Amino acid sequence: MRRLPFLLALLILGACAGIGVGIDRFTQRFGPADPQRFDHASAPMANEVSYDRSIQPLLDKRCVVCHACYDAPCQLKTTSWEGIARGASKVPVYDATRLVAAEPSRLFVDAAKASEWRDKGFFPVLNEHADTSVDASRTAGLMHRMLALKQAHPQPSQGVVTGDIDFSIDRAQSCPAGSQIDAYEKANPQGGMPFGLPGLSSGEHALMTLWLEQGAKAEPRPEPSPEARRHVARWERFFNGDSLKEQLFARYAYEHLFLAHLYFDEAAAKARHEYFKLVRSITPPGEPVREVAARRPVDDPGVARVYYRLVPERESIVAKTHMPYRLDDARMARWRSLFLAPAYEVEALPGYDAQTAANPFKTFAALPVGARYTFMLDEAEFTIMGFIKGPVCRGQLALDVIDDRFWVFFLAPSQTYDESLAAHLSQEADLLRLPTGSSNTGLLAPWRRYARMEKAYLALKSEALTQRVAQSGRQLDLSMVWDGEGRNPNAALTVLRHFDSASVVKGLVGDTPKTAWVIGYPLLERIHYLLVANYDVYGNVGHQLNSRLYMDFLRMEGEFNFLVFLPRDQREAVRDAWYRGDSLATREQVYGGPARFDADSGIRYRTADAKTELLDLLRQRMQPLAPGQFASIDGEPDPALREQLQRLAGVRGAALQWAAEAAILAVDEPGRPTHWYSLLRDNGHESVSYFLREKAQLRPEEDRLTVVPGILGSYPNAFYRVPATQLPAFVAAMSGLKSQADYSALAERFAVRRTDPRFWAHSDALAAAYAKAQPLSAGILDYNRLENR
Incomplete structure (x- = not known):
């Protein structure tokens, strides 16, 4: 009986050894791993591949298009050597279900060396085993294995990518670590890299392979x-x-x-x-x-x-x-x-402390209000871009709080207004407190509490606005809208939503939109602190949802500021058109009830459609500013091309529900540089106040298409390449869409699909044109949202 513990121990050790063989086959074959091998880059010899001159430029063209930022699959970032050395993780950054905040994993911030990332659960994609031979680098180096898998199993060269491959941004990710790559290859022969795109050319693959076999070296950072x-x-x-x-x-x-x-x-x-x-x-x-x-x-x-x-x-x-x-x-x-x-x-x-973080109006109360507002207005596009390009703005859930395209204006700063505003903020600062904290356990109760605070603030704001009008003897007019002093193009912006991504640009893009915002200092500051400074991408579901729900209030406040410039007797009708089917309580959150402002507008309207007239007047007011970032297709000098582009921009209604949300169109003419245009679908909505019910609010018959010269947006959904002579046929096909089959036929004829042998050549030409046209603002586009249809 006394031998039983010893025998049991032998059985346990034997079982553990058996498990070890299965899990760590690479260690058995190539020796123990050295997590410190890539703590620092080794400089290449004179006859070896240069990382700076050869590898990073290749990664930028073929890998960074998917592996960058927080949404890089398996957190593998190829934007630097340190990102490759860090490796990959099975834990996603974006997780709308986690109940507890995750530990941050920011490259260059939360760990400094590869070995420190191993302690945080990241696994290597380079060979870290004792054996550094070519065979070991090929077999145990996951990056090499994934590239070789694509070479061994190329995807189709026409049609769509076949097989059970999920391209949605919320797909379950397969992140094989170590010898798990063997099972991955058997189960996912079409899962090589670049994922769902054509493989590297033979020359590119040979270059990457040689670099990996030479030890994945990199020059010291200059x-x-x-x-x-x-x-x-x-x-x-x-x-x-x-x-x-x-x-x-x-x-x-x-x-x-x-x-x-x-x-x-x-x-x-x-x-x-x-x-x-x-x-x-x-x-x-x-x-x-x-x-x-x-x-x-x-x-x-x-x-x-x-x-x-x-x-x-x-x-x-x-x-x-x-x-x-x-x-x-x-x-x-x-x-x-x-x-x-x-x-x-x-x-x-x-x-x-948490309360200070939640309330910038108290934190910075000592700084002049006018100075704070001017700081943000001077670069208003950048300020708004924070919640467009910051970590909060990812996916349909984060973006169903805004309309698909709207214009943004700002209340004009003035010393009198600033002094009055400072006094009100000192009294109302507690009402402007924002949701904060990385792990919020409540949802409905906090939302109701913030709703009560917002209503109280709107009542005080409406009262103050009424007093301001009475004391000044002036009604609200266009002079109260900032005109950028006639020189700052940040005074007029366009926000464009592309379903699960968005963009903001200087200038008023497209024809007259359905909605517009007018933003004053308290609103602009709260947008920034809610969605940028206070937002924790690693926070739990409560934090994420509270931030999303509070943004409803901020959108409504921006719309209120626009509505008060309309004639008093038209405000509720416009509000109701924006919020069809919503309860009276929701509509009164925008205008009416505590948000009512009864003074009439001082603008003299000449038509019965005051909303459209106001937007036209605001466009005229912004006319002296420098041109926006994107010209109008009406300025296209070629009359034949201009006519077809105008026809394309005139496509309306249900046909567009089958089109891509954000596409890039290349128009080729013999002997001339390629023309590039962004095609942006504006989805019609009955209302955007609903949470998790956006599909039920869509109105395809109200869909519109905005056509913009140049590259607008970071996440293209589709690429089209059309000879100028076939542009009329492309416009006809787009306007005649009635089914998914119709769109597939259009894509077969005009799209540069994921399978297209021209894909990477087209991608390179697009990147070059983008960098040439917008050398300061251009960056590498992201292909994670490319369609497969």
């Missing part, structure tokens, strides 16, 4: 240019003044610019992608940066004082996160005049 280093030193001095006034302003600037790609010289930014990021560090200027790895920029840094430092951007520039922002002499002088020169006192610095 230092910023001497001129950039001088700018960095100057701006770090500016952001790290010792006075309380300077420290409070620096915190405000950081909490608004932490997502920015900062640049000093436009030529360097265009030619070398020399961008910088503003971070919090526990070390002052002159010492190596030790970044504070807090979940959000509003979170407690854990030290008595932080320093704001500029670090080089170390990843490839991708369109879906690229937010360029210029720092120059004029900007510094502007901020000095707004925040540092005025005579006011900052008696104490605010803390970082």
Whole structure:
């Protein structure tokens, strides 16, 4: 009997050994793994493949198009050598079901070396085993295996990608680690990389293979240019003044610019992608940066004082996160005049508790309201872009809170208005508190609480607006809408939703939209703090849903600000047209009830359709501004091409329900450069106030198509390539869609599908045209949302 424990132990050890053989076959064959092998890059020899000159450019063209940012499949980022060395994870960043907030896994922030990422559950895609032979690099290197799988099992060269392959952004991901790759290859022969796209050319594959077999080496990262280093030193001095006034302003600037790609010289930014990021560090200027790895920029840094430092951007520039922002002499002088020169006192610095993080109006109460508003207005497109390109804006659930295309304007700042607003904010700040925290357990109760606070705020706001009109003796008119002082194109923006992605651009794109927002300071600040500064992409489902639901209130407030410029007797009719089928309580959240404003508009309308007339008047008001980023198709100099584009833009109604949400059209003419256009479907909605019921609110008969010269959007759903002589046939096919079969026929004739042998050549031409037309704002497009039909 005493031998039983010993025998039992032998059986357990034997069983464990058997499991080990199955799980860790690579260790059995190639020796133990060394997690520190890729902690630092080894420089290639003179006769070896250059990572900087050969590999990263190839990755940018063929891999980064899917493997970048938070939604990179298996968290594998190919935007830098460090991303490849980090490897992959089975845990997705975007998870709408998690009950507990996840641990952050931000490249360059939450761990510094590959071995540290292994401790966080990431597994290698390069060979880390003791055997570094060519055979080991090919067999145990998952990156090599996935590329070789595509070469061994190429996809069809026409039609659609066949087999049981899910291309939806919420698909269950297969992330094989180690020797699990053997089973993956057997179960998913069509699952090689690039996933669902043509494989690398023989030359490209040979280059990648050689680099991997040589040990996946990379050159040391180059230092910023001497001129950039001088700018960095100057701006770090500016952001790290010792006075309380300077420290409070620096915190405000950081909490608004932490997502920015900062640049000093436009030529360097265009030619070398020399961008910088503003971070919090526990070390002052002159010492190596030790970044504070807090979940959000509003979170407690854990030290008595932080320093704001500029670090080089170390990843490839991708369109879906690229937010360029210029720092120059004029900007510094502007901020000095707004925040540092005025005579006011900052008696104490605010803390970082949860209530402070939830309420920027209390946190920054000491800073002049007008200065804060001007800071955001000067680059309003960037400010709005934060919730378009920040981590919150991913997927249909995050975006069903807005209409498919609407124009955005801003209330004009004025000293009188700013002083009045400051007084009201000091009284109403508690009503403007935002949902915060990474793990919220409540949903319905918090939403009701915030709804009551919003109603109370709207009642006070309407009362204050009434008093302002009475005291000034002036009714609301166009002078109250900011015109950018006649020179700042940020005064008029267009937001475009593409179902599960979105864009914002300067200028008024497309014909007259269904809705518009007019934004004032409190609304603009809350949008930023709700969806950018306070949003935690790693937060739990409660945090995500509370943020989404609160955004309903902010949309309605922007619409209220637009409605009050209409004649009093037309406001409710326009509101009801926007919210068809909604309850009276929902409609009164927009206008009516506590949100009622009874003073009439001071604008003299000449037609019965005041909404359309107001939008036309606002377009005229913005006319003196610099042209928007995208020209109108009406300016196309070729009359024949212009006529066909206008016909295409005139396609309306149910036919468009079969079309792609966001497509890029290439029109070819012999002897001329290719013309590129973005085709953006504007879905008709009965209302956008419903949560999880968007499909029931769609009205295909109200769908419209916006045609824009150039590349607009980060996530194309389809590519079309049409000879100019066949453009009439393309327009006819688009306008005649009646079924999925009709669309398949259109795609067969005109689309550059995933299977098309021309795919990568077309992709390269598109990228080159994009970079040439928009050298500062262009980035690598994302192909995760490309259709397969």
